[in-house]
Amino acid sequence: MRDKLLALAAEHDRLTQAMATQEIATDPQAYRKHAQALSAMAEIVAAFRRYEREEAALAEAEHALGHEDDEGILEIAQEERDRLRELLPNLEQDLKLLLLPKDPLDEKNTIVEIRAGTGGEEAALFAADLYRMYSRFSERKRWKVEILSSHETELGGFKEISFEISGDKVYSQMKFEGGVHRVQRVPDTEAQGRIHTSAVTVAVLPEAEEVDVEIDPSDLQVDVFRSSGPGGQSVNTTDSAVRVTHKPTGLVVSCQDEKSQHKNKAKAIKVLRSRLLAIKQEEEMAVRSENRRSQVGSGDRSERIRTYNFPQNRLTDHRINMTLYSLDKVMQGEIQSLMDALNAADRAAKLAASA
DSSP states (O other), X not given: OHHHHHHHHHHHHHHHHHHTSHXXXXXXXXXXXXXXXXXXXXXXXXXXXXXXXXXXXXXXXXXXXXXOOXXXXXHHHHHHXXXXXXXXXXXXXXXXXXXXXXXXXXXXXXXXXXXXXXXXXXXXXXXXXXXXXXXXXXXXXXXXXXXXXXEXXXXXXXXXXXXXXXXXXXXXXXXXGOEEEEEEEOOTTOTTOOOEEEEEEEEEEEOOOTTTOOOOGGGEEEEEEOOBOXXXXXXXXXXXXXXXXXXXXXXXXXXXXXXXXXXXXXXXXHHHHHHXXXXXXXXXXXXXXXXXXXXXXOXXXXXXXXXXXXXXXXXXXXXXXXXXXXXXXXXXXXXHHHHHHHXXXXXXXXXXXXX
């Protein structure tokens, strides 16, 4: 590990010196490339240099303990040695985490698809609750949310809704939300006060660009139809809704939220491209099956990941055995602590797998 860190530090110094030369400083493209490379390694190099400083301080303290006679100096040296012996293993652990390969998709924007499962109208209402939860979380992060398609019910729920979240490192935060979200609560329509259990499925897709997934136009079947709202009522009187079918895979994406047929088609293809990327990821992960054991959750839509128990104001994430008794705040978008815990557990699992 040290050899790798020394090489990184040397490369960091080389790039820093290169950026000070007139050749690089006057070439915007080269300067930007160097700056990006420096930024990518800045955190780990800073952590390694701190480790080296503390390591040198420990050597000094141990030297003092073996050569000094002054009781005051010996007391200070012993305190310093004890502090650093406790600190250095933690710094070494941090370095190991920083050396783990970064997920290349972490920087991407994200498409989230929420679908009501078992539970009928109650599941549709909870799908709407989840959409609001993610929207409020996005507001806190200053991310932008744009609905791509939706199918609203008469009571204001969603049979399904897909939306794009764009901003800084969205996928790195949202990637563990995929799976089955189970809700336990008393529906507003329940006269006897009985608790019902419903389920909603969430899929989280990194936004795919054309360079990630190429789509042959001849593989697409595009159908247009008239948009409809809750209960079958007409949204508008033109055939602006679009259904895109990817013939090789059978994937179907419909979009009707825009009044423009062209905009609906563009949104549908955006969702289709991200679904195709997700399939590609799953195939690659199956080939490298050992990677599944180093992840908190695979994002499999059939995997029950979380339970929301409203009577007890309790949320339980089953993958990391984390329970929060603040469900009311969670539903208002206060889910950062949950995201942090999932990411920490994922890093720890990957670190254990790489040992």
